[in-house]
Amino acid sequence: MSQESMVPGELGDPAVRGAVSAPAGAPRRRTAEKEGLAEPGAVTIVVPTFNESANVRELLHRITESVPTRLPCEVVFVDDSTDDTPEVISEAAQDCPFPVTVLHREEPVGGLGGAVVEGIKAATSDWVVVMDGDLQHPPSLVPELVGTGERAHAGLVVASRYIKGGSREGLAGGYRIAVSRGATWLTKTLFPRRLRGISDPMSGFFAIRRSAVTAEALKPLGYKILLELAVRSRPREVTEVPFVFQDRFAGESKSTAREGFRFLRHLLGLRTASPVARMVVFGLIGATGFVPNLVGLWALTRTGLHYVPAEILANQLGVAWNFLLIEHLLFRDRRGHRSWWDRTGRFALLANADLVLRIPLIALFVHTSGMGAVPATALALVMTFVLRFVGTEALVYLPRRGREGRTAPRRAA
Structure with missing residues (x-):
């Protein structure tokens, strides 16, 4: 300037x-x-x-x-x-x-x-x-x-x-x-x-x-x-x-x-400056992600694919959809803390790690409650919502402590 x-x-x-x-x-x-x-x-x-x-x-x-x-x-x-x-x-x-x-x-x-x-x-x-x-x-x-x-x-x-x-x-x-x-x-x-x-x-x-x-x-x-x-x-x-x-x-x-x-x-x-408001918007964005996830699951299971691999594949559609909306609507001002590849990789890893908890829940609902794969998936998504929000904010969009620690001395100087 x-x-x-x-x-x-x-x-x-x-x-x-x-x-x-x-x-x-x-x-x-x-x-x-x-x-x-x-x-x-x-x-x-x-x-x-x-x-x-x-x-x-x-x-x-x-x-x-x-x-x-x-x-x-x-x-x-x-x-x-x-x-x-x-x-x-x-x-x-x-x-x-x-x-x-x-x-x-x-x-x-x-x-x-x-x-x-x-x-x-x-x-x-x-x-x-x-x-x-x-x-x-x-x-x-x-x-x-x-x-x-x-x-x-x-x-x-x-x-x-x-x-x-x-x-x-x-x-x-x-x-x-x-x-x-x-x-x-x-x-x-x-x-x-x-x-x-x-x-x-x-x-x-x-x-x-x-x-x-x-x-x-x-x-x-x-x-x-x-x-x-x-x-x-x-x-x-x-x-x-x-x-x-x-x-x-x-x-x-x-x-x-x-x-x-x-x-x-x-x-x-x-x-969305407050954590509660961010969580609400995160939930609304996640709700829209149900659509590509469930549509993909329905399409894959209709081909005869078992619901477990079908859910793993369909989950990627919901992950991509949610990531795009979260990037541009919810955490736009925090994108500078990490590179795009870093954010994408962390978000995808976190979202798919969610399957480790979600798939056993889906199996439990399907085999013990007699639920279909689609409603069981929807219920499991809701139950793991809070964990996904906390993990996304903490591991993807918060500044890295190491970076803050390195830049602080230069600012003081």
């Missing part, structure tokens, strides 16, 4: 500090008090960008008009662009009375959410405001977000389209409105406790205290970083302010079907 900083003056420089706190700045502080805003701390505005060269000049102009006169600020662009967005920012920053930094990422790990996390790590201010680079989030609201947080002693202030005074009018098209409302309903249904008091968890416009979030604990995937923050490290005090979602200033929306699928994967990852 490359970093370029265009700094007319640092936040701590007398020139910048004087613009806010010197005698000439006193009327500005009185104006803030008159408007009912608490005297806010400094703010870092984090803007993730992807090919927004047509928007960033106007964005910096509007920030200049509405923010520095009310509180000290810096702007950090975290850029994943393939166009000339960094160069345009560099040129536009020359006219800004506040520091402007560009962090350009060659690999956009985590998508827009990952970019926001990088911006939070780079922030130097008490408050971090996250906003899009397309001007659908009005920069004039930044002082109000911070001021509301200071006044309410909150750790997170969400700009909401769904409270009195807010509007989604810039969300063009009935399809996008329906998708937004559906995603909001789904997330609030899945996380009723964590999202209590947040009417717009899909908002990309919010302020958070830097001390209220541990960036290293976040695992963003896609563009809904507020949901990630609220679920993994929700501050104790949360409040909201209304905002009107604006029309995009220039360019086209980056929302695609691919981003929608990433969002659904992200939801699943957040929902």
Whole structure:
């Protein structure tokens, strides 16, 4: 990741500090008090960008008009662009009375959410405001977000389209409105406790205290970083302010079907963060594996093959099916701990070792209870479920202790 900083003056420089706190700045502080805003701390505005060269000049102009006169600020662009967005920012920053930094990422790990996390790590201010680079989030609201947080002693202030005074009018098209409302309903249904008091968890416009979030604990995937923050490290005090979602200033929306699928994967990852939830999803995936397993068993026994070798062969179909779903839906964020071949081999070995316990159970059910091979297999699969889950998590997807032990000294150094 490359970093370029265009700094007319640092936040701590007398020139910048004087613009806010010197005698000439006193009327500005009185104006803030008159408007009912608490005297806010400094703010870092984090803007993730992807090919927004047509928007960033106007964005910096509007920030200049509405923010520095009310509180000290810096702007950090975290850029994943393939166009000339960094160069345009560099040129536009020359006219800004506040520091402007560009962090350009060659690999956009985590998508827009990952970019926001990088911006939070780079922030130097008490408050971090996250906003899009397309001007659908009005920069004039930044002082109000911070001021509301200071006044309410909150750790997170969400700009909401769904409270009195807010509007989604810039969300063009009935399809996008329906998708937004559906995603909001789904997330609030899945996380009723964590999202209590947040009417717009899909908002990309919010302020958070830097001390209220541990960036290293976040695992963003896609563009809904507020949901990630609220679920993994929700501050104790949360409040909201209304905002009107604006029309995009220039360019086209980056929302695609691919981003929608990433969002659904992200939801699943957040929902399965606890062991109990992971076990439930593991069970649901295992239940779908019954289908290829039992269909294969039925087909093989119909050819006259004895149920024991038929079960061994049919089991491989269920193993392959379950492995694919578990890899992509349940343990996606843990795949980096081991190579694909290592994970595949361990999973297959564990799943087939399960037969050592399962086949005697099947034989017991068939010979002593008179059950057919198919129902006996289904019952044995259910009985060995917990052992399969614990073994899969511990032996396939948990980090190797040796690797952790070897990397720890290097991190300390």
